[in-house]
Every structure is written in C-alpha cells, then in structure tokens.
Amino acid sequence: MIAMGGRFCYRCGISEDEGGPLIDGLCQVCFRKENPVLLMEDEINTELCQNCGSYKKRGVWVDPGTYELDELxxxxxxxxxxxxxxxxxxxxxxAIVSPEEVETTEELPVGEARVSFEAVSWHIEHFPAIITYEVRVKARLHELQRELHDEKKRVTVYVRQTVCPRCQKFLGGYFEAILQVRAEDRPLSEEERKGVEKLVEEKVDEIMRKDRMGFIQDTIEKEEGLDFYMGSTSSARKLAQAIRERFGGSISEAYELVGQDRQTSREVYRTSVSVRLPKFRKGDIVADGKGNIYEVEEVSGRGMSLRNLSTRRIEHLDWKTLRREKVDEVEYEEREAMVTSSTPVDVQFMDMESYETFELGRPDSGLKEGEIYRLIKVGSRYYVRERKE
Ligand SMILES: [Zn+2]
Ligand SMILES: [Zn+2]
Known part of the structure; x- marks a missing residue:
C-alpha cells in the first residue's frame, strides 16, 4: 500500500493522520521530545552565612525570613x-504554583508555563545540607500542540556554609564611624546611659533591615559618655537623630584621616558623629534672662517643661525659645523650713537648721501651718520647691 500525498514524522515515521498535526515535520510526541522546556541542571550549589544566616539572591546578600535553622x-x-x-x-x-495546580492544568496559551517544586528527600542535619526536589512543568510552545508539555525532573540542591562579606568585615573588627554620646558640661548620667543603650539596641535592629552594614562593632563605656563603633556612617547618623529626638541636644560630625586605600590610593576618613545631650536634667533649678526661677520637670527632644516656682505653673518651652529666653542653670541654696504662720499677705517660715525666721510675700496658696517645705534660695529670695514628704 502506498500512502498517497500523506505526510510522515521525519523522526519516527508515524503518519500525520495518526500522530499529527505535524509541527516542523515532527509528530506531536516527537515535537515535545525534541523541544524539552525544562532545561535546568540536576545539581545546584548555594551558600548561606554561618554567622548571620543571610544568603545571596540575584547576586545580593539578603537577610533570611527565618532564623530557625531547618526552615532557613x-x-x-x-x-x-x-x-x-x-x-x-x-x-x-x-508561574510557580502548587503541585496540585500543575496537575490540574490542562490548557495554556503559547509561551506560558506552570512550574511546581516539591522537596522529596533531604539530609539537613549537617552541612552541606542536601535537598532533592521534584520539579514539574506544564507548558505550551506551539499553537498546534494537542497536549501540553508535561515534564518532571529531580534536582538536588546543596547548601553549604560560608561567611558573608558583611560578617567577614564584622568579625574582622571593621568599623566605619564612631557614634559618641555625651552630655553638655557634665558626664552622662547612669539613667541616660541605660536609656541610650536601650534605644540604640532597638533602633539598630530596625536600621539593619535596610542597611546590612549598620551593625555595632563595639560599645565603649567612657567616663564622659558612650562610644559606639558602627559599621556604617549612615547608621551612626540615624542613631544620633533617634537619640536627639528622645533626649534633646545637638549633633555634630568630625572626620579623621585614617589612611589611604591601597587600591584607589584615595584618602580614607573615619567619621565621628557626636550627640551632645542637654546639660539640664529633671530636678535642676534654672533661671531665665528676666530672673524667673524654674524647676526642670521634663527634658525631651522638643524642649523642656519648667515649673515656675513663683506661679507654680508649668510651662512647655521648645529649645529655640529656651535659648532665646536665656534659660540657664542658676546658683542656689536649698533649705528646709516650717510654716509658722500664714496670712493672705505673707507667710512666715522657720529654717529647720538655723531656726532663723523669714517671710515670704505673695505666698502660694495651699501652704499649711506646721508643715515643712523644701525651699530654694536664689540670691536673697526664697521659693517654695515642694512640701517635704
Ligand atoms: Zn514522531
Ligand atoms: Zn553574615
């Protein structure tokens, strides 16, 4: 018998009637065999940082989504x-989809694929961790295809340990900037040290999500304050801003020539970012340019809350106003005195140490006879600070 005018697959010889329609001279089965879609290697090698768990994604080191080792x-x-x-x-x-979705996919436009992968065996107790996946793909390459490509392949991924470039620098003691935290005209108090360290700890985690070099290499306690050795200058700056926002004060920067880059022969500078906290603290006695006496109730990034010791009123002043009003520390003596008598016009006190008596004109309301108060003496004037508990 002679098949007149019929066409045949050039590879397997099947007639177009039986195995067609032919695509580029191939039957349906031979077309799919000659044009596989899944071209990946059987083995893939990858690395993760043993120090921080980061790994490379499209050439860039990224932090992992989990730190639980098996999941990682x-x-x-x-x-x-x-x-x-x-x-x-x-x-x-x-589109990467679930194995179930690939299983049930029966139609796709030309040039589209659905891929699934599923771990089928693994050894992850030690490194290199070895995970074997079954990769499955359904796809259409040609409009004349009766059936989609449906290919499966086992691919083994080897996960090895390494140290990422950031951690190499960190472990090698590298730092780019020093963040200095000081207070104006006095050492940093114990409370401020704790507060700053806590704030820095919280903030640096946030910064490192975007700036992997934003690490703290070292923290040095100094008599006058704290030094943080930072992996990046921008991280030091961000921390300085966060500290100023919380505690107030001013920020300045200085650069120190530390050497020359051997490759580019450019000069290398190290940045010092300094935050200077305000000299005032809660409980300080201050005066403004007009001679009003205040007790500092609160110090913050925005300004201070001051209690006017004549009117007892609390005033909130921002730093600009405080400077303009020339608010500064004032010399004073502290006394304890008992109210011995009071009239609407004045109050008589007796100093608890010297038993001297003195009068205070235009008294505060609420002073009670027989009670002991803590007073502030500025020059020759007395101010009531508070009742002694
Ligand atoms: Zn064929
Ligand atoms: Zn690392």
Whole structure:
C-alpha cells in the first residue's frame, strides 16, 4: 500500500493522520521530545552565612525570613532552585504554583508555563545540607500542540556554609564611624546611659533591615559618655537623630584621616558623629534672662517643661525659645523650713537648721501651718520647691 500525498514524522515515521498535526515535520510526541522546556541542571550549589544566616539572591546578600535553622535551609534551597529555574527561551511567562495546580492544568496559551517544586528527600542535619526536589512543568510552545508539555525532573540542591562579606568585615573588627554620646558640661548620667543603650539596641535592629552594614562593632563605656563603633556612617547618623529626638541636644560630625586605600590610593576618613545631650536634667533649678526661677520637670527632644516656682505653673518651652529666653542653670541654696504662720499677705517660715525666721510675700496658696517645705534660695529670695514628704 502506498500512502498517497500523506505526510510522515521525519523522526519516527508515524503518519500525520495518526500522530499529527505535524509541527516542523515532527509528530506531536516527537515535537515535545525534541523541544524539552525544562532545561535546568540536576545539581545546584548555594551558600548561606554561618554567622548571620543571610544568603545571596540575584547576586545580593539578603537577610533570611527565618532564623530557625531547618526552615532557613529550606528557604535558601527554595530560593536557589527558583533562581536556577531554566526553561526554553520560547517560554515568556512562568508561574510557580502548587503541585496540585500543575496537575490540574490542562490548557495554556503559547509561551506560558506552570512550574511546581516539591522537596522529596533531604539530609539537613549537617552541612552541606542536601535537598532533592521534584520539579514539574506544564507548558505550551506551539499553537498546534494537542497536549501540553508535561515534564518532571529531580534536582538536588546543596547548601553549604560560608561567611558573608558583611560578617567577614564584622568579625574582622571593621568599623566605619564612631557614634559618641555625651552630655553638655557634665558626664552622662547612669539613667541616660541605660536609656541610650536601650534605644540604640532597638533602633539598630530596625536600621539593619535596610542597611546590612549598620551593625555595632563595639560599645565603649567612657567616663564622659558612650562610644559606639558602627559599621556604617549612615547608621551612626540615624542613631544620633533617634537619640536627639528622645533626649534633646545637638549633633555634630568630625572626620579623621585614617589612611589611604591601597587600591584607589584615595584618602580614607573615619567619621565621628557626636550627640551632645542637654546639660539640664529633671530636678535642676534654672533661671531665665528676666530672673524667673524654674524647676526642670521634663527634658525631651522638643524642649523642656519648667515649673515656675513663683506661679507654680508649668510651662512647655521648645529649645529655640529656651535659648532665646536665656534659660540657664542658676546658683542656689536649698533649705528646709516650717510654716509658722500664714496670712493672705505673707507667710512666715522657720529654717529647720538655723531656726532663723523669714517671710515670704505673695505666698502660694495651699501652704499649711506646721508643715515643712523644701525651699530654694536664689540670691536673697526664697521659693517654695515642694512640701517635704
Ligand atoms: Zn514522531
Ligand atoms: Zn553574615
């Protein structure tokens, strides 16, 4: 018998009637065999940092989504697998979906693929961790295809340990900037040291999510304050701003020539970022330019709350106003005295140490006879600070 005018697959010889329609001279089965879509390697090698758990994603080191070691190994391997997925170049759109979705996919436009992967065996107790995946793809390369490509492949991912460039620098003692925290005209108090350290700890975690070099290399306690050795200058600046926002004060920067880069022969500078906290603290007695006497109730990034010791009223002043009003420390003596008599016009006190008596004109309301008060003496004037508990 002679098949007149019929066409045949040039590879397997099947007639177009039986195995067609032919695509580029191939039957349906031979077309799919000659044009596989899943082109990835059987083995993939990848690394994770043993110090911080980060790994490379499209050439960039990124922090992991989890620090739980088993999950982390799978996260790294999944990422390497996805990145190393190679399909025929005629595939223009790929979606990674669940194995169930690939299973039930029966139709796709030309140039589209659905890929799933599933870990089928693994050894992750030690490094290199080895995870074998089954990768499955369904795809359409040609409009004349009766059935989609449906290919499966086992791919093994080896996850090895390394130290990322950031951690190499960190472990090597590298730092780029020093953040100095000081207070104006006095050492940093114990309370401020604790507060600053806590704030820095919280803030640096936040910064490092965006700036991997933003680490603290070292913290040095000094008599006058704290020094933080920072992996990046921008991190030092951000911390300085956060400290100023919380505690008030001013920020300044200085640069120190530390050497020359051997490769570029450019001069290398180290930045010192200094935050100087205000000299005032809660409980300080201050005066403004007009001679009003205040007790400092609160110091913050915005300004201070001051209690006017004549009117007892609290005033909130920002730093600009405080400077303009020339608010500054004032010399004073502290006394304890008992109210011995009071009239609407004046109050008589007796000093508890010297038993001297003195009068205070235009008294505060609420002073009670027989009670002992703490007074402030500025020059020759007395001010009531508070009742003695
Ligand atoms: Zn064929
Ligand atoms: Zn690392």
């Amino acid at each position: 190994v799978f996260e790294v391997a999944d990422s390497a697998l996805t990145e190393n997925l190679r399909l025929d170049e005629r595939i223009k759109h790929v």
